[in-house]
Amino acid sequence: DQQVKQNSPSLSVQEGRISILNCDYTNSMFDYFLWYKKYPAEGPTFLISISSIKDKNEDGRFTVFLNKSAKHLSLHIVPSQPGDSAVYFCAASPGQGGSEKLVFGKGTKLTVNP
Amino acid sequence: DAGITQSPRHKVTETGTPVTLRCHQTENHRYMYWYRQDPGHGLRLIHYSYGVKDTDKGEVSDGYSVSRSKTEDFLLTLESATSSQTSVYFCAITNGQGARETQYFGPGTRLLVL
Numbered sequence: 001d002q003q004v005k006q007n008s009p010s011l012s013v014q015e016g017r018i019s020i021l022n023c024d025y026t027n028s029m030f031d032y033f034l035w036y037k038k039y040p041a042e043g044p045t046f047l048i049s050i051s052s053i054k055d056k057n058e059d060g061r062f063t064v065f066l067n068k069s070a071k072h073l074s075l076h077i078v079p080s081q082p083g084d085s086a087v088y089f090c091a092a093s094p095g096q097g098g099s100e101k102l103v104f105g106k107g108t109k110l111t112v113n114p
Numbered sequence: 115d116a117g118i119t120q121s122p123r124h125k126v127t128e129t130g131t132p133v134t135l136r137c138h139q140t141e142n143h144r145y146m147y148w149y150r151q152d153p154g155h156g157l158r159l160i161h162y163s164y165g166v167k168d169t170d171k172g173e174v175s176d177g178y179s180v181s182r183s184k185t186e187d188f189l190l191t192l193e194s195a196t197s198s199q200t201s202v203y204f205c206a207i208t209n210g211q212g213a214r215e216t217q218y219f220g221p222g223t224r225l226l227v228l
Contacts, residue, residue, distance in 0.1 A: 046217070104157040
């Protein structure tokens with residue numbers, strides 16, 4: 001029973017365009033959400049996070065949007081670059097921080113074509 | 115760089131043999147985690163530790179045990195490896211400042227059980 005769902009296994013976009021990665025969750029107790037990026041043969045790296053008290057958080061080219069009523073979050077990358085090609089994992093926590101257990105989605109493989 | 119190393123980075127073993135993976139951190143963080151990553155499953159928590167000698171089970175703990183006798187080391191043991199434990203194993207720590215803590219991952223150990 002997946003609590004965090006990334007329904008698109010893959011996404012392909014052109015360089016310079018917007019990439020939108022989606023994530024849905026079922027547990028209404030989740031109140032902290034994170035996105036991780038993973039390159040092959042490396043560990044996941046933290047990208048951006050958002051607390052449930054916000055509906056948007058920006059960091060450079062990366063913006064995460066949270067729609068609590070829909071239990072949906074999305075990661076926007078603008079503009080997309082070939083170096084953004086990676087697997088992106090959405091994660092959620094019921095507590096305010098990583099000291100709680102994180103629940104991860106299965107990941108979306110993003111390919112940015114030059 | 116969260117100061118996490120994992121050893122070995124690659125291992126091939128035979129079914130029925132014991133295997134121990136080591137995670138070492140240099141930052142004196144309290145929380146440490148072991149995950150496995152498999153195609154179609156994303157990242158799944160095996161065990162975690164919230165202090166020396168304090169550990170708890172995660173989502174997929176069957177067949178695994180852990181130990182933490184020092185703050186800096188978190189060991190994952192497969193008592194009798196099975197082919198279903200072929201996976202990539204990631205260690206993580208929290209490296210937070212104040213109320214917001216994020217998990218940071220090591221480079222991974224690729225384990226093949228023949």
